[in-house]
Amino acid sequence: MAEVKTYSHYIKSACQSNLPWEKLENTSILITGATGLIGSCLVEMLMEKHIAGLQVYAAGRNEARAEKRFAAYATAENFHFVKYDVTLPLQSTVDFDYIIHSASNASPNFFKQNPVEVIAANIYGVDHLLKYGMQHQLKRLLYVSTGEVYGEGDGRIFTEDYSGYVNPTNPRSCYPSSKRAAETLCAAYVEEYGMDAVIARPSHTYGPYFTESDNRVYAQFIRNVLKGEDIIMKSKGEQFRSWCFVVDSALAMLYILLKGEKGEAYNIADRHSNISIRDLAEMTARIGHQKVEMQLPDEPDSNKIITKATFDTSKLEALGWSIAGTMEEKLTATILEMKEVRG
Secondary structure, eight states: OOOOOOHHHHHHHHTTSOOOGGGGTTOEEEEETTTSHHHHHHHHHHHHHTOTTOEEEEEESOHHHHHHHTGGGTTOTTEEEEEOOTTSOOOOOOOOSEEEEOOOOOOHHHHHHOHHHHHHHHHHHHHHHHHHHHHTTOOEEEEEOOGGGGTTOOSSOBOTTOOOOOOTTSGGGHHHHHHHHHHHHHHHHHHHHOOOEEEEEEOEEEOSOOOTTOOOHHHHHHHHHHTTOOEEESSOOOOEEEEEEHHHHHHHHHHHHHHSOTTOEEEEOOTTOEEEHHHHHHHHHHHTTOOEEEOOOSSOOTTOOOSEEOBOOHHHHTTTOOOOSOHHHHHHHHHHHHHHHHO
16 A cells, blocks of 8 residues: 655655755745645745744734644744734834745635725735835745636636636625735836735645635535535535645745746646546545535525636746645645644
8 A cells, every 4th residue: 555645744845846945045034824724834844944044934913823833833943923914014123035925815705704804905915015025125025816816717728828807896806806906016016116026826725724714615625524524515516626735835836936037927736636626525525434415505606706717837837846646645645634633
């Protein structure tokens, strides 16, 4: 039987990637949204790599969550937690060399209940950080955008030069529209002030350490199997999407940060993990030894606007980024890690 790889294994393997890690020596890096899925993985990767002189600043709003998530680094001299709400100007005296701005609420429920707050956080957040960077000799900001900037799409594979349809009068558009505006704001700072900014557009990302309030489908499916429950499908699950394991996504962001071209945007996805929601449910259930049951509502959910979203990653791969392993192996590692965390 093949060895079951763990989340820790993937972190350690990513640290062996052929990146110009020396660019991070004797620098400071701020990661916003550090307790989130991607942000926390980035923190783990940078701490695991043990880069000489690197100071890692993990920023987030929830100090208690950060203490729990980063307990392993509580006494590390190069780890610092920064309590920070991105809707406010950053109050600090540190001259950060790099900023990875990954703070953003990606929960569909939040889009529905708090669209104004979603827009404010996405636009003001990047503006505050770029202004801070201008005053503190920032070398580069990596803005973590989203594949939702491509809108509904027309069935084509998304390349970075494509711009699909987003209905600006639909409150659900608070997320893709504000992410688009934040990308344009990055481009404006590059053009007008000579700032160095790059953009990552991750596809749907899965991995451990999602929060209890995260209602994205993969998180709901994993909660089901961890509780020993069957997965209940409320739709036919026909939405077909590109997915990427969080470690692969975080590594891609380091490639973009350290090797990407100023002002450019890069897709992040695993070309071997294009899958429907139904197939994702079946895979998760199989790993957790459960079943999938269909309970279709009388009225379809109008919140799910994207039926097909697959990404071209040629531009990212040209930087040298590559990954190995199957989605089922990485989803298994995700579930095993969550089991261990929950005890």
